[in-house]
Amino acid sequence: MAAACLKALLREWTIPEQIVGGDESFGPLWHVPFVSIPGFVGRSNELKRLKKVIFDPRARRIISILGLGGIGKSRLALELTYQIKSEYPQYSILWIQAAQQQTFEKDVLEIGKKLRIPGIEDDKADIKNLVKQRLSNPSTGKWLLVLDNADDEALWAKPSDSTRQEHLFVQYLPRTTNSAILITTRARSVATLLIGKEVINLGSMSPDEAVKIFVYELKTPDLTSDLIADRPTILTLVNELAYLLLAIVQAATSIHMTQRPV
Ligand SMILES: Nc1ncnc2c1ncn2[C@@H]1O[C@H](COP(=O)(O)OP(=O)(O)OP(=O)(O)O)[C@@H](O)[C@H]1O
Numbered sequence: 001m002a003a004a005c006l007k008a009l010l011r012e013w014t015i016p017e018q019i020v021g022g023d024e025s026f027g028p029l030w031h032v033p034f035v036s037i038p039g040f041v042g043r044s045n046e047l048k049r050l051k052k053v054i055f056d057p058r059a060r061r062i063i064s065i066l067g068l069g070g071i072g073k074s075r076l077a078l079e080l081t082y083q084i085k086s087e088y089p090q091y092s093i094l095w096i097q098a099a100q101q102q103t104f105e106k107d108v109l110e111i112g113k114k115l116r117i118p119g120i121e122d123d124k125a126d127i128k129n130l131v132k133q134r135l136s137n138p139s140t141g142k143w144l145l146v147l148d149n150a151d152d153e154a155l156w157a158k159p160s161d162s163t164r165q166e167h168l169f170v171q172y173l174p175r176t177t178n179s180a181i182l183i184t185t186r187a188r189s190v191a192t193l194l195i196g197k198e199v200i201n202l203g204s205m206s207p208d209e210a211v212k213i214f215v216y217e218l219k220t221p222d223l224t225s226d227l228i229a230d231r232p233t234i235l236t237l238v239n240e241l242a243y244l245l246l247a248i249v250q251a252a253t254s255i256h257m258t259q260r261p262v
């Protein structure tokens with residue numbers, strides 16, 4: 001799964017907790033579990049549109065990135081968070097790994113701790129509601145909440161039967177007039193769930209961009225190497241991989257691993 005691959009790729013880049021977290025509960029919070037990764041390619045229109053929705057005073061500021069597994073949704077969201085951090089430093093950025101109930105609840109608890117919500121670590125604390133209330137209070141300041149990999153319709157989409165109501169996690173999403181929610185998902189039903197949402201249908205990279213990513217991920221210092229010079233073969237390869245970035249990154253990584261001197 002692309003999410004797992006991205007996580008594996010990023011593991012070595014993970015920032016120590018004291019740096020990502022900090023105790024700055026009254027300043028902007030930064031809860032993003034990955035550092036900025038070099039080598040981001042393209043997606044400039046999508047980044048513009050994301051910022052337009054997130055900072056438009058008239059918009060409802062809910063936007064989803066919808067697309068196939070491995071097409072680049074999470075990486076786009078990550079790039080956006082780092083751009084916002086540098087362009088709008090007054091914003092808190094809160095990243096929730098929404099693929100599973102456990103990761104969702106863990107991130108919500110971490111955010112609650114960083115917000116220094118009294119009683120958040122108590123055994124019987126209603127963590128999700130406490131965090132929702134705090135974030136819904138305008139005095140908490142401006143924030144962008146990212147729900148990454150919210151693919152599981154059983155957790156996020158409208159339940160088809162009432163017995164699954166307790167899993168409708170969308171009820172825990174805070175709303176204020178000056179904050180924004182970004183969802184990355186493979187599921188159209190999740191992307192279109194919230195009222196007033198906008199959806200970016202994330203398409204494939206262009207052949208040129210796909211080649212650029214492949215070459216970058218080869219991590220070959222010798223840019224005149226036979227493989228890199230053979231552009232037609234690389235174009236055929238990325239085409240056969242249907243321009244799916246996960247597959248392209250994996251192909252380049254495995255070539256890098258096998259060609260690396262031992
Ligand atoms: N714009 C980009 N520039 C460079 N590399 C990219 C870009 N977009 C994605 N990638 C790389 O492609 C791989 C797959 O991307 P990503 O994990 O974001 O896909 P995804 O759509 O979130 O997949 P999933 O649905 O499984 O979560 C990752 O290794 C990522 O770093």
Ligand SMILES: [Mg+2]
Nearest residue numbers: 003073074149
């Ligand atoms: Mg993803």
